Amino acid sequence: MHLNNIRIVLVNTSHPGNIGASARAMKNMGLSKLYLVAPKDYPSGVAIGRASSALDILDNAVLCESLKEAIADCSLVIGTSARSRRIPWPVIEPGICAKKLVEEGQQQNVALVFGREDRGLSNEELQLCHFHVQIAANPEYSSLNLAAAVMVLGHEIYQFKQQLELVKQDAEKSWDNELATVAEVETYLEHLEELLIQIDFHDPENPRHLMPRLRRLYNRVRLDKMETNILHGIVSETRKMLNKK
Ligand code: SAH
Numbered sequence: 728m729h730l731n732n733i734r735i736v737l738v739n740t741s742h743p744g745n746i747g748a749s750a751r752a753m754k755n756m757g758l759s760k761l762y763l764v765a766p767k768d769y770p771s772g773v774a775i776g777r778a779s780s781a782l783d784i785l786d787n788a789v790l791c792e793s794l795k796e797a798i799a800d801c802s803l804v805i806g807t808s809a810r811s812r813r814i815p816w817p818v819i820e821p822g823i824c825a826k827k828l829v830e831e832g833q834q835q836n837v838a839l840v841f842g843r844e845d846r847g848l849s850n851e852e853l854q855l856c857h858f859h860v861q862i863a864a865n866p867e868y869s870s871l872n873l874a875a876a877v878m879v880l881g882h883e884i885y886q887f888k889q890q891l892e893l894v895k896q897d898a899e900k901s902w903d904n905e906l907a908t909v910a911e912v913e914t915y916l917e918h919l920e921e922l923l924i925q926i927d928f929h930d931p932e933n934p935r936h937l938m939p940r941l942r943r944l945y946n947r948v949r950l951d952k953m954e955t956n957i958l959h960g961i962v963s964e965t966r967k968m969l970n971k972k
Pocket of ligand 1: 807808809810840841842843844845846847848860861862863864869870871872873876
């Protein structure tokens with residue numbers, strides 16, 4: 728799992744301090760590809776000062792003349808917007824934005840685009856994007872500082888990657904037996920039900936959710952094949968003994 732194909736594009740930034748602070752936020756969140764579209768005041772000592780230990784991100788930043796140029800080799804482009812625009816466009820939540828960027832970014836270049844401090848992205852620039860993402864904020868003042876917006880969306884990306892890695896590690900945990908299939912558990916449950924009826928523990932006329940509860944219990948445990956066979960064996964032998972009587 729990597730974030731190397733996710734690029735952060737800052738369009739026409741006025742304040743070099745915001746470029747430096749965005750680079751820092753990116754490095755904090757494991758992002759490394761910065762594209763600067765026609766920055767107003769760059770290179771700049773102020774940007775360097777605000778970047779702190781993220782100078783490598785500034786050093787490797789790619790300067791472009793237009794947004795089109797910055798995203799030409801991307802398969803997915805998500806634009807940020809602090810407010811709803813007149814032209815309806817698919818708007819997604821920061822969590823979904825992170826999912827799309829991380830997943831597609833495993834194979835292809837993807838971009839997250841930020842606008843100018845005073846005017847955001849133009850309608851034309853927003854229309855170059857596949858989706859728009861909006862950070863939910865106080866409706867009376869929902870416009871975040873540019874670098875703060877990079878931080879919030881960067882953090883979503885970082886968190887999504889972390890969660891995916893945890894899920895993957897969990898799935899890869901070695902287990903000595905293969906997990907049981909649905910059919911194997913179903914057959915066991917059918918035989919268990921027959922036994923429970925036979926010993927008058929379960930009345931199909933008045934089931935009281937017994938079988939769904941047992942099914943939920945077994946699904947929670949995630950039985951493996953060996954465990955299913957053992958349980959199945961116990962039920963079969965018990966029924967054999969009962970039938971002998
Ligand atoms: N006045 C501008 C806001 C610019 S804020 C406007 O109304 O569009 C500078 C940039 O920070 C925005 O272009 C966007 O990239 C980002 N940003 C700020 N607040 C945001 C929010 N609530 N959701 C998504 N992006 C936001």
